[in-house]
Amino acid sequence: MASATLMPSSSREQHPRARWLPEGNRPSTTHPPVLGAYGHRTTGSEVFLTNWRRGPGDSWVVSAQWPRAHGFYEPVGGLHDPLLLIETVRQAGILLSHVAHRVPLDHPIVWQHVRYDLAPQALRAAGEPAEVELQITVHDVVRRGKRLISARQEFRVRCDGAHLAHARLIYSCYSPAGYRRLRGRYSDLAFATSRRLPVPEPVAPELVDRDRDRDVLLSPTDLPDRWQLRVDTSHPVLFDHPVDHAPGMLMVEATRQAARATTPGVPMLPVSLECSFERYAELDAPSWVRARMPDPATGGGARRVEVGVEQHGRPVVAARITSVPVS
Numbered sequence: 482m483a484s485a486t487l488m489p490s491s492s493r494e495q496h497p498r499a500r501w502l503p504e505g506n507r508p509s510t511t512h513p514p515v516l517g518a519y520g521h522r523t524t525g526s527e528v529f530l531t532n533w534r535r536g537p538g539d540s541w542v543v544s545a546q547w548p549r550a551h552g553f554y555e556p557v558g559g560l561h562d563p564l565l566l567i568e569t570v571r572q573a574g575i576l577l578s579h580v581a582h583r584v585p586l587d588h589p590i591v592w593q594h595v596r597y598d599l600a601p602q603a604l605r606a607a608g609e610p611a612e613v614e615l616q617i618t619v620h621d622v623v624r625r626g627k628r629l630i631s632a633r634q635e636f637r638v639r640c641d642g643a644h645l646a647h648a649r650l651i652y653s654c655y656s657p658a659g660y661r662r663l664r665g666r667y668s669d670l671a672f673a674t675s676r677r678l679p680v681p682e683p684v685a686p687e688l689v690d691r692d693r694d695r696d697v698l699l700s701p702t703d704l705p706d707r708w709q710l711r712v713d714t715s716h717p718v719l720f721d722h723p724v725d726h727a728p729g730m731l732m733v734e735a736t737r738q739a740a741r742a743t744t745p746g747v748p749m750l751p752v753s754l755e756c757s758f759e760r761y762a763e764l765d766a767p768s769w770v771r772a773r774m775p776d777p778a779t780g781g782g783a784r785r786v787e788v789g790v791e792q793h794g795r796p797v798v799a800a801r802i803t804s805v806p807v808s
Contacts, residue, residue, distance in 0.1 A: 543573040547611040553718040560604040582629040591653040596755040599646035673725035676765035689738035698735040710768035727762035736800035739772040740786035749804035768792040
């Protein structure tokens with residue numbers, strides 16, 4: 482995939498102390514704002530990371546905590562929302578780019594690919610916050626001089642001591658100047674956000690397992706398997722801070738909602754999700770989401786759905802999601 486077509490997972494804004502990094506590899510549990518900056522989150526309630534340290538061999542261990550309840554990633558059927566896993570992987574992956582590879586905080590991190598495969602029983606929500614541990618190894622590291630260009634991170638994730646998931650994140654890093662060349666006029670945040678489209682009407686929230694219109698990312702069209710993407714830049718979680726494009730977690734959630742809409746009335750849990758990011762979804766043009774089930778339901782009622790997002794007739798995101806019925 483050409484690097485010029487990739488989607489950043491976070492914004493390009495400057496952070497306070499943007500070039501500060503910890504001395505050595507010293508972990509910190511006493512500076513939540515630092516952990517938030519390292520995970521490219523500005524709202525304290527959206528920072529799930531709590532600590533990091535060296536692990537065995539060449540690995541790193543990052544600790545996180547999931548809340549008992551969350552305003553957007555809400556438990557369903559007594560299970561934590563699997564997208565909490567992707568958001569935690571996102572934050573941990575960015576953290577390590579800074580503390581392990583010395584990527585400055587003002588250098589955008591650009592997603593190419595994200596995937597997880599999880600054990601549903603380990604998502605069982607209890608009456609207290611969940612303790613999550615991610616053991617991370619880094620592969621396929623590409624550098625230009627001392628500067629990190631790209632890497633692949635592999636995650637082994639445990640939740641409250643039980644194996645939860647394997648996950649993978651592939652990303653690239655850009656200098657501020659490189660990002661400006663990549664994005665052209667859209668690198669100007671004021672320009673990009675001033676051109677955003679009105680937010681279209683949502684599908685019925687229950688179609689995509691949501692309770693509020695605000696959290697619905699699909700708008701109906703004249704086709705049952707095709708929707709317009711809803712991009713509401715005032716959303717407090719998906720737009721935790723201003724960005725010049727539709728952010729990666731919004732795109733992942735949109736593909737999950739599209740997969741969910743293909744099986745109305747049947748509660749489903751996405752146990753495997755894979756997204757490849759082809760290019761940016763700009764704020765000044767509509768994006769279109771389409772879902773298809775290439776195969777019939779397999780044993781146990783598992784369903785695989787392929788979801789594509791496009792803009793201007795060009796692919797933005799391609800996703801494959803396998804879900805099982807929630808008992």
